[in-house]
Amino acid sequence: MLGASPSATSNQCLSKPPSISASPRSSTSTAKPMSLAQLTTSLSIPDSKSDHFRRLMRALVHQGIFSTDQETQSSYSLTPTSQLMLPGNSTSITQLLRVFIDPTTSDSAYVLPSWLKSSEETTKTPFAVLHGHEIFELADEKPEFTKLYNEGMASDAGLVMDVVMRSCRDVFDGVESLVDVGGGNGTTAMTLKKAFPEMKCTVFDLQHVIQDKMEIDGVRFVTGDFFQSVPPASAALLKSILHGWSDEDCVKILKHCKAAIPNKDNGGKIIIIDMVVGAVTDNEVNAIETQLFSDLLMLIAAKGKERNESEWRDIIFAAGFNNYKITPLIGLRSVIEVYP
Numbered sequence: 001m002l003g004a005s006p007s008a009t010s011n012q013c014l015s016k017p018p019s020i021s022a023s024p025r026s027s028t029s030t031a032k033p034m035s036l037a038q039l040t041t042s043l044s045i046p047d048s049k050s051d052h053f054r055r056l057m058r059a060l061v062h063q064g065i066f067s068t069d070q071e072t073q074s075s076y077s078l079t080p081t082s083q084l085m086l087p088g089n090s091t092s093i094t095q096l097l098r099v100f101i102d103p104t105t106s107d108s109a110y111v112l113p114s115w116l117k118s119s120e121e122t123t124k125t126p127f128a129v130l131h132g133h134e135i136f137e138l139a140d141e142k143p144e145f146t147k148l149y150n151e152g153m154a155s156d157a158g159l160v161m162d163v164v165m166r167s168c169r170d171v172f173d174g175v176e177s178l179v180d181v182g183g184g185n186g187t188t189a190m191t192l193k194k195a196f197p198e199m200k201c202t203v204f205d206l207q208h209v210i211q212d213k214m215e216i217d218g219v220r221f222v223t224g225d226f227f228q229s230v231p232p233a234s235a236a237l238l239k240s241i242l243h244g245w246s247d248e249d250c251v252k253i254l255k256h257c258k259a260a261i262p263n264k265d266n267g268g269k270i271i272i273i274d275m276v277v278g279a280v281t282d283n284e285v286n287a288i289e290t291q292l293f294s295d296l297l298m299l300i301a302a303k304g305k306e307r308n309e310s311e312w313r314d315i316i317f318a319a320g321f322n323n324y325k326i327t328p329l330i331g332l333r334s335v336i337e338v339y340p
């Protein structure tokens with residue numbers, strides 16, 4: 001994928017054509033469409049491979065990664081999709097895409113056929129069958145992959161929190177303190193702290209993710225295990241957590257979150273940011289298809305699943321909550337506010 005390739009960073013003049021405005025962050029750069037010759041030169045592709053490269057671009061145009069003028073097909077521009085892959089941008093998801101295409105993740109898919117047929121491998125994911133460890137247990141053996149994974153999740157947080165802050169920041173209004181459960185490197189909590197300076201923000205995650213961080217930009221870091229307990233706060237945030245766990249595990253995590261927040265009369269709430277399969281705001285066919293592929297990723301790399309509303313309702317009520325409200329965001333995710 002050109003935009004995601006480290007060698008494509010010289011491709012800067014493809015950034016942000018003025019005609020394309022669907023980037024989540026509006027751009028001030030003046031990007032121009034590029035001809036095939038300009039592209040092959042800047043990507044160091046020899047003339048002998050120019051036509052091979054043109055065929056790759058043709059397929060990427062068909063996929064919506066680039067656009068081209070219909071008549072001459074002589075120049076290529078970025079689309080909203082490829083704008084999300086530009087390096088050095090706080091809403092770039094290049095690092096997340098690198099996690100998906102890394103052989104550590106993608107090779108697990110090849111285990112799926114034998115895994116499905118085996119009655120023994122019900123407690124391990126295809127990922128663990130291949131690597132001997134689940135994804136969060138690889139820090140010692142594959143530190144490079146764990147680093148990539150944590151950076152990938154942070155890049156997802158950069159994009160999704162940008163959308164959340166633009167479309168439903170009121171979800172966080174009046175929240176005095178918040179614990180970001182499984183909050184990774186703190187990207188989400190830092191975005192919230194910037195937007196709500198009065199909010200006391202805590203990131204809660206495993207030792208190997210947080211290491212010796214104590215406090216950064218007013219955000220506190222606490223090490224622990226959400227299957228044991230969750231630090232107290234007025235609200236608990238679960239972003240891209242529950243999709244990675246079985247219904248039983250989700251109920252356990254949600255119960256620990258419920259114990260961490262004030263009761264019904266005192267205004268506690270849980271804020272879940274995850275996919276609700278079928279709850280999409282636009283371009284339904286593509287969005288649902290991508291949600292279903294994300295569900296397959298959860299099948300190979302995690303013990304979880306992407307849930308539809310009825311599946312979310314079941315785990316929310318099983319954990320003892322009384323009420324919830326779903327707000328779909330642009331893209332694939334929804335915000336689910338959950339009340340005791």
Ligand SMILES: C[S@@+](CC[C@H](N)C(=O)[O-])C[C@H]1O[C@@H](n2cnc3c(N)ncnc32)[C@H](O)[C@@H]1O
Nearest residue numbers: 153157182183184205206209224225226239240
């Ligand atoms: C898919 S990532 C999501 C990270 C972050 N919430 C985000 O959306 O960018 C899942 C996170 O859960 C953390 N995690 C996994 N198991 C955990 C546990 N038992 N207790 C606390 N955190 C855990 C992982 O280390 C990782 O940071």
Ligand SMILES: O=c1cc(-c2ccc(O)c(O)c2)oc2c(O)c(O)ccc12
Nearest residue numbers: 135156240241243244245294297301302
């Ligand atoms: O490989 C994974 C990928 C993701 C993931 C996160 C945010 C996204 O936007 C997304 O599209 C995928 O989440 C995981 C997870 O939550 C696990 O527990 C285990 C593995 C994964």
